[in-house]
Amino acid sequence: MTMVRELVMPKLGLTMTEGVLAEWRVSPGQPFRSGDVLLVVETDKIASEVEADSDGVLIETTIPAGETVAVGTPIARWSADGAGAAPAPEPAETPAAKAAPIPAPTPGAANARPLPAPVRSNGERILSTPLARRRAEGLGVDLAAVTGSGPRGRIKVADVEAAAQTRPTPQPAPQPEPQAPKIETPAGERSKPTTLQATVARRLTAAKRDVPHFYLAAEAEVTELAALRDRLNADTESGLQRISMTHLVLAAVGRALAVMPEMDRVWDDEAPGGAILALGRGDIGMAVDTPRGLVAPVLRGAAALPLDRLAEEAAALTRRARDGRLTEEDFQGGAVTVSNAGMHNVTYMTSIINPGQSSILGVGSVRSVFRPDAAGAPVLKRELGLVLSADHRLFDGVTALAFLNRIIAGLERPFRLLRAP
Numbered sequence: 001m002t003m004v005r006e007l008v009m010p011k012l013g014l015t016m017t018e019g020v021l022a023e024w025r026v027s028p029g030q031p032f033r034s035g036d037v038l039l040v041v042e043t044d045k046i047a048s049e050v051e052a053d054s055d056g057v058l059i060e061t062t063i064p065a066g067e068t069v070a071v072g073t074p075i076a077r078w079s080a081d082g083a084g085a086a087p088a089p090e091p092a093e094t095p096a097a098k099a100a101p102i103p104a105p106t107p108g109a110a111n112a113r114p115l116p117a118p119v120r121s122n123g124e125r126i127l128s129t130p131l132a133r134r135r136a137e138g139l140g141v142d143l144a145a146v147t148g149s150g151p152r153g154r155i156k157v158a159d160v161e162a163a164a165q166t167r168p169t170p171q172p173a174p175q176p177e178p179q180a181p182k183i184e185t186p187a188g189e190r191s192k193p194t195t196l197q198a199t200v201a202r203r204l205t206a207a208k209r210d211v212p213h214f215y216l217a218a219e220a221e222v223t224e225l226a227a228l229r230d231r232l233n234a235d236t237e238s239g240l241q242r243i244s245m246t247h248l249v250l251a252a253v254g255r256a257l258a259v260m261p262e263m264d265r266v267w268d269d270e271a272p273g274g275a276i277l278a279l280g281r282g283d284i285g286m287a288v289d290t291p292r293g294l295v296a297p298v299l300r301g302a303a304a305l306p307l308d309r310l311a312e313e314a315a316a317l318t319r320r321a322r323d324g325r326l327t328e329e330d331f332q333g334g335a336v337t338v339s340n341a342g343m344h345n346v347t348y349m350t351s352i353i354n355p356g357q358s359s360i361l362g363v364g365s366v367r368s369v370f371r372p373d374a375a376g377a378p379v380l381k382r383e384l385g386l387v388l389s390a391d392h393r394l395f396d397g398v399t400a401l402a403f404l405n406r407i408i409a410g411l412e413r414p415f416r417l418l419r420a421p
Contacts, residue, residue, distance in 0.1 A: 004059060007076040009069045012041060012048050013328030018070045019043045020125070021063055022195045031057045039075075040195045043328050046295070047195040056080045068127065068154075118143045124202065128155035139164040196293050207355045210269075212392040215350055216404050219383040220411040222366060226382055228414045241311040245384075246340045249363055250284055251310055251417045252410030253338055254303035256403055257282055258421055263403050264303075264335045266358045267393045276394065285337030285354060286314060288321040295321050296337050296354050297330040304421050335359065342366060348385040358391040359400070361407070384411065 009019060023040040026032050037049045038058070056078045063075040118126045118133065126143050128136075132155045136143050139160065146163045148155035193201065225248055232243045257264055261280055268275040282303025285296040297317050302310060320326055340363040341349045349362035364385035370378040386408070390400040410417060 004077050004079045005056075006074040007038070007078055009063075009071050009073045009075055010041065010050055011071045012043065012046075013332065016043055016071060016328050018068055020068050021065055021075060022047060023065050024061055025049075026058045028058055028060045031055070042195055042199055046326065046328055046331055047199045048327070049324065054080065066125070126155065127153055129157070132157050132160050136160045194292065196295075200293060203355045204352050208352050211267075211353050213353060213389050214392050214397065214400070216388045216390070216397070216401055217348055217350075218386055218404055218408060220386060220408040221381050222384045222411055223382045225384075225411050225414040226366065228418075240308050241315050243307070243311050245342060245366070246286070246338065246363075247307065247311040247314055248411065248414065248417060249340060249361070249407075250286065250299065250302055250314060250338055251305075251307050252407045253284055253336060253361060254282060254305065254310070255410050255417065255421060256406035257284070257336065258303045259406060260399075260403050262399065263359065263395070265394055266335050266356060267391060274393070279333060279335055281333060283334040285334045285357065285360075286317065287337060287339035287351075288318050290322045290324070292324060295326065295331075296339070297321055297326055298332065298334040300333075306420055307417055336361065338363065342384070348387050350387045351389050353389050353391060358394050359403075360389045361404075362387040362389065 009021070012019065020042040021039060022042040025037045025039055032038060032052050033055050034052055036052050038052050039050050041048050041050055057080075059077040059079060061076045063069055063073070069075060118128065127148060127150075128143055129150070133143065135141075135157050136146070136155075141160050141164050143155055143160075146155050146159050147153070148159050150156050150159075226245075229243050229245065229248060261278075264279045264282065266277050266279065268277045282301050283298045284302040285298050287294060287296045297320075299305075299310070299314055299317060305313065317330070320330070335358045337351075337354050337357060337360045339349065339351045339360055342363055342365040345365055347364045347367060349364055351360045351362040353360050364387075367383050367385070369381055369383055371381045373379045386404065388400055388404045388407075
């Protein structure tokens with residue numbers, strides 16, 4: 001006999017304790033096959049599609065979309081052959097049945113329905129328990145004005161009741177001033193962003209708003225660097241990973257990070273009044289363009305990796321990102337990210353610091369330009385535009401510029417990148 005099984009909130013990373021059940025992709029009663037996406041789980045770092053590992057039928061969902069759920073909590077029931085699935089719809093009502101009086105609801109039944117997770121005016125989800133949302137609806141309390149006392153500011157029933165008692169007496173609204181007629185603008189076609197797009201938009205908006213960015217731009221002369229890359233890639237008999245400009249920039253950033261470990265720090269907003277967290281592991285984020293959007297997984301210990309090993313691990317991380325096989329652990333750590341847009345014909349790129357990090361290096365395209373030599377004669381050079389975005393809470397201009405100049409020195413003396421860090 002086939003048993004009905006529970007589907008629980010998966011643990012997508014070693015540090016994950018809870019996640020937002022962002023979206024159900026399968027409805028109750030709907031069959032699915034192994035590899036089908038059942039749901040989307042969103043954490044602070046990533047939105048992940050959870051796939052079925054066998055065929056089956058979804059019987060019911062016990063947690064609605066939008067809820068924050070602890071790892072291991074049952075969120076649905078399913079079976080391999082549909083046993084226990086919802087029965088077929090009842091036949092149409094007879095006239096007599098339609099005339100039957102509707103029974104009165106039992107006490108509390110109206111409040112038992114799940115309420116959607118509320119959001120603020122800027123689209124940010126308000127953390128609150130289901131019971132708190134039902135109590136707020138009954139008391140007419142706006143959750144956006146309530147301060148939560150639970151973990152991560154989650155609003156509990158006691159918070160709602162306290163807010164209801166201290167709520168000021170509403171004053172009559174002033175009469176609106178006469179306004180000029182509003183000019184209607186043509187409405188464009190609207191579409192709902194994917195869960196990943198919404199996550200990226202929310203996190204980068206918060207980073208740009210809350211992190212005091214400053215920017216340093218410079219050029220690196222990369223004629224020797226490009227020649228070195230071409231020589232390494234011409235050695236096809238070695239069987240080693242081909243070297244890209246991104247790999248060389250990652251290596252240069254890693255060498256600079258090893259010399260200046262003070263750049264491997266981040267600002268911790270969770271601590272009261274803020275705190276400075278020294279990471280010291282030499283991890284570097286790497287922006288990757290994927291079919292689902294731009295992501296920035298972390299290359300572990302990049303500052304200590306030889307160039308060939310760095311290229312292999314970076315290439316493997318890129319493949320996993322484009323195949324949609326990244327986990328939450330792939331986004332943990334790292335103080336700096338490299339974002340290379342050089343393949344898109346851009347001279348400079350000024351990037352937004354990834355949430356939880358303290359700097360990001362935007363890399364442009366290699367340009368051929370004439371520069372004067374010591375005698376004033378024009379010499380053709382190949383230059384790479386770099387823009388370092390840094391967190392002013394942690395770094396001043398002198399420190400960040402020293403870091404950028406060390407990166408440039410590594411790119412301009414590329415044979416140093418072949419030596420062990």
